[in-house]
Amino acid sequence: xxxxxxxxxxxxxxxxxxxxxxxxxxxxxxxxxxxxxxxxxxxxxxxxxxxxxxxxxxxxxxxxxxxxxxxxxxxxxxxxxxxxxxxxxxxxxxxxxxxxxxxxxxxxxxxxxxxxxxxxxxxxxxxxxxxxxxxxxxxxxxxxxxxxxxxxxxxxxxxxxxxxxxxxxxxxxxxxxxxxxxxxxxxxxxxxxxxxxxxxxxxxxxxxxxxxxxxxxxxxxxxxxxxxxxxxxxxxxxxxxxxxxxxxxxxxxxxxxxxxxxxxxxxxxxxxxxxxxxxxxxxxxxxxxxxxxxxxxx
Amino acid sequence: xxxxxxxxxxxxxxxxxxxxxxxxxxxxxxxxxxxxxxxxxxxxxxxxxxxxxxxxxxxxxxxxxxxxxxxxxxxxxxxxxxxxxxxxxxxxxxxxxxxxxxxxxxxxxxxxxxxxxxxxxxxxxxxxxxxxxxxxxxxxxxxxxxxxxxxxxxxxxxxxxxxxxxxxxxxxxxxxxxxxxxxxxxxxxxxxxxxxxxxxxxxxxxxxxxxxxxxxxxxxxxxxxxxxxxxxxxxxxxxxxxxxxxxxxxxxxxxxxxxxxxxxxxxxxxxxxxxxxxxxxxxxxxxxxxxxxxxxxxxxxxxxxxxxxxxxxxxxxxxxxxxxxxxxxxxxxxxxxxxxxxxxxxxxxxxxxxxxxxxxxxxxxxxxxxxxxxxxxxxxxxxxxxxxxxxxxxxxxxxxxxxxxxx
Numbered sequence: 001x002x003x004x005x006x007x008x009x010x011x012x013x014x015x016x017x018x019x020x021x022x023x024x025x026x027x028x029x030x031x032x033x034x035x036x037x038x039x040x041x042x043x044x045x046x047x048x049x050x051x052x053x054x055x056x057x058x059x060x061x062x063x064x065x066x067x068x069x070x071x072x073x074x075x076x077x078x079x080x081x082x083x084x085x086x087x088x089x090x091x092x093x094x095x096x097x098x099x100x101x102x103x104x105x106x107x108x109x110x111x112x113x114x115x116x117x118x119x120x121x122x123x124x125x126x127x128x129x130x131x132x133x134x135x136x137x138x139x140x141x142x143x144x145x146x147x148x149x150x151x152x153x154x155x156x157x158x159x160x161x162x163x164x165x166x167x168x169x170x171x172x173x174x175x176x177x178x179x180x181x182x183x184x185x186x187x188x189x190x191x192x193x194x195x196x197x198x199x200x201x202x203x204x205x206x207x208x209x210x211x212x213x214x215x216x217x218x219x220x221x222x223x224x225x226x227x228x229x230x231x232x233x234x235x236x237x238x239x240x241x242x243x244x245x246x247x248x249x250x251x252x253x254x255x256x257x258x259x260x261x262x263x264x265x266x267x268x269x270x271x272x273x274x275x276x277x278x279x280x281x282x283x284x285x286x287x288x289x290x291x292x293x294x295x296x297x298x
Numbered sequence: 299x300x301x302x303x304x305x306x307x308x309x310x311x312x313x314x315x316x317x318x319x320x321x322x323x324x325x326x327x328x329x330x331x332x333x334x335x336x337x338x339x340x341x342x343x344x345x346x347x348x349x350x351x352x353x354x355x356x357x358x359x360x361x362x363x364x365x366x367x368x369x370x371x372x373x374x375x376x377x378x379x380x381x382x383x384x385x386x387x388x389x390x391x392x393x394x395x396x397x398x399x400x401x402x403x404x405x406x407x408x409x410x411x412x413x414x415x416x417x418x419x420x421x422x423x424x425x426x427x428x429x430x431x432x433x434x435x436x437x438x439x440x441x442x443x444x445x446x447x448x449x450x451x452x453x454x455x456x457x458x459x460x461x462x463x464x465x466x467x468x469x470x471x472x473x474x475x476x477x478x479x480x481x482x483x484x485x486x487x488x489x490x491x492x493x494x495x496x497x498x499x500x501x502x503x504x505x506x507x508x509x510x511x512x513x514x515x516x517x518x519x520x521x522x523x524x525x526x527x528x529x530x531x532x533x534x535x536x537x538x539x540x541x542x543x544x545x546x547x548x549x550x551x552x553x554x555x556x557x558x559x560x561x562x563x564x565x566x567x568x569x570x571x572x573x574x575x576x577x578x579x580x581x582x583x584x585x586x587x588x589x590x591x592x593x594x595x596x597x598x599x600x601x602x603x604x605x606x607x608x609x610x611x612x613x614x615x616x617x618x619x620x621x622x623x624x625x626x627x628x629x630x631x632x633x634x635x636x637x638x639x640x641x642x643x644x645x646x647x648x649x650x651x652x653x654x655x656x657x658x659x660x661x662x663x664x665x666x667x668x669x670x671x672x673x674x675x676x677x678x679x680x681x682x683x684x685x686x687x688x689x690x691x692x693x694x695x696x697x698x699x700x701x702x703x704x705x
Contacts, residue, residue, distance in 0.1 A: 139573070139577070143578070144577075144578060144579045145577070145578045145579070160561065161516070162579075164579060165564050247564060247565050247704070248558050248563065248704030249558075249704055251704050255705065256705060259700055259705040261414065263410050263696060264693070264696065264697060265414070
């Protein structure tokens with residue numbers, strides 16, 4: 001996730017004579033690298049080895065070192081619908097979050113005036129309460145007797161007559177919980193746009209729509225990319241929302257990993273699922289960044 | 299310690315996996331040791347060697363007399379609590395009397411989850427930092443068989459003899475050498491009386507068929523504890539949950555799958571069904587007797603006509619616990635009938651202590667005649683204990699169950 005910081009424009013640093021890399025550089029790098037090594041690289045390798053373990057014949061539930069790539073095949077065959085569901089839910093939540101966040105971030109960046117700081121604080125304010133608590137609150141908001149569900153029911157808009165414990169509730173929870181991660185990068189990108197560029201566009205007879213399409217939107221792309229990634233990635237791996245707001249048919253891949261680790265104590269399958277989730281997200285992210293053409297922007 | 303590696307009964311070691319857990323990975327990583335990780339990977343070997351012999355849990359030097367403390371892990375809302383002060387009266391009294399400071403933690407929410415939390419330490423022969431833990435029968439059995447539970451010193455537990463005869467001997471611990479029951483309960487039908495009548499016109503819900511009645515479609519939940527849900531369904535199909543075949547189990551799985559897929563069952567829950575009942579989202583549940591009883595008069599609990607699953611949660615002392623004696627003194631305290639009655643009056647579960655019923659007369663005569671706390675023989679006949687499973691069976695059935703509920 002190197003490439004998500006909005007660029008500041010094309011000012012290249014002045015050319016300097018290349019110095020020999022100093023020891024200070026390495027010393028400064030050390031804490032970060034050590035952290036990565038200890039808390040990411042080593043667990044990563046061990047997780048991978050676990051995912052390849054094989055059962056000891058005749059001893060149910062025992063595993064030994066192996067190169068059982070078949071674990072991946074079995075895990076995928078069994079769980080591909082869950083993978084698919086996770087990505088669909090996360091995708092919808094990301095799109096919804098973008099639709100909600102963009103106008104809001106735009107307003108804060110260009111129209112909020114002296115209220116700007118206050119509004120930014122308000123965006124983050126819900127995060128002061130615990131993630132779990134906020135998700136629990138949605139149980140009340142969407143409950144069968146609650147105002148949302150009864151209103152929609154009066155209009156006969158709900159096929160099941162309820163929202164809680166359906167996919168709609170899970171997507172709603174995901175959208176809500178990751179919304180700040182969409183708003184903040186969007187705001188950061190929009191805020192950096194020089195309003196004079198938009199003025200110039202209108203001076204050149206661009207309608208407001210065209211000015212938005214040709215100037216604002218392209219310049220906010222780094223924010224859009226960062227925001228969608230920061231929303232999609234955690235949403236795809238999330239299990240709390242599906243656990244609390246969903247039902248039996250709405251389980252996501254996070255729930256499957258948890259069930260395999262804790263209920264079945266089937267570590268190879270759980271590790272294989274974790275690995276596949278990581279790989280799938282990496283592939284999606286790279287494809288996305290390529291398609292969005294943001295490499296030049298970042 | 300290592301000379302006394304836990305040894306286990308051959309048939310039962312299977313459920314303990316020697317695979318490297320995620321927690322262990324992190325632990326290994328935390329020590330920065332590739333070697334550690336490699337060692338963990340190779341742990342399969344010595345686990346294999348433990349296949350025979352009787353279980354004997356390693357003991358640590360007992361610090362009880364020097365260090366007057368004890369750590370107790372129990373399930374949430376499972377002991378008397380004074381609503382005003384938030385204190386636990388029986389525990390306060392014990393601490394004052396004995397001088398032992400008890401750290402009481404409500405960190406057991408689910409047998410599997412708790413086991414997953416401490417398993418690595420147990421396997422590696424480390425103290426899990428708890429002197430008493432409370433686990434349901436089948437999980438307690440697993441701990442005993444793997445040598446994770448220490449033998450109790452009954453000589454300092456004179457009250458242990460107060461255990462009710464029905465629980466004095468169980469298959470996994472015939473002499474109660476390792477465990478003392480904390481509370482028992484029944485899985486059965488809980489429902490909101492008014493809402494149920496409104497939805498179906500019936501006053502009482504007494505059968506599993508009524509739980510699966512389309513009139514309450516999408517307004518019922520069942521339990522995520524496999525034995526509780528599957529036991530009740532199997533019984534309703536005319537089979538015996540304490541002695542069943544794989545075909546009979548699958549027959550119950552088919553029924554469960556049908557009810558889940560049709561949307562009849564809204565959710566499969568642990569304790570969360572209480573909140574769902576209270577919010578009105580759910581009308582009827584497969585729930586636990588004491589919980590439903592504690593909800594108040596608007597709700598009722600019935601054992602299904604075909605029978606409900608009876609379970610017991612047991613106190614035990616984990617291997618290498620540092621305050622074994624203090625733990626035993628706590629157990630002894632809760633087998634004092636007066637203390638047991640006080641706990642039962644609050645938690646409303648089946649009390650395992652002889653004489654508590656008489657003591658309850660003094661606290662609340664109505665509770666003394668409550669069959670869900672002091673059940674009659676007739677009532678017990680309407681319950682069953684789920685068949686004891688081998689690790690292979692347990693794994694197979696648990697998987698089938700999880701698959702049926704969408705995992």
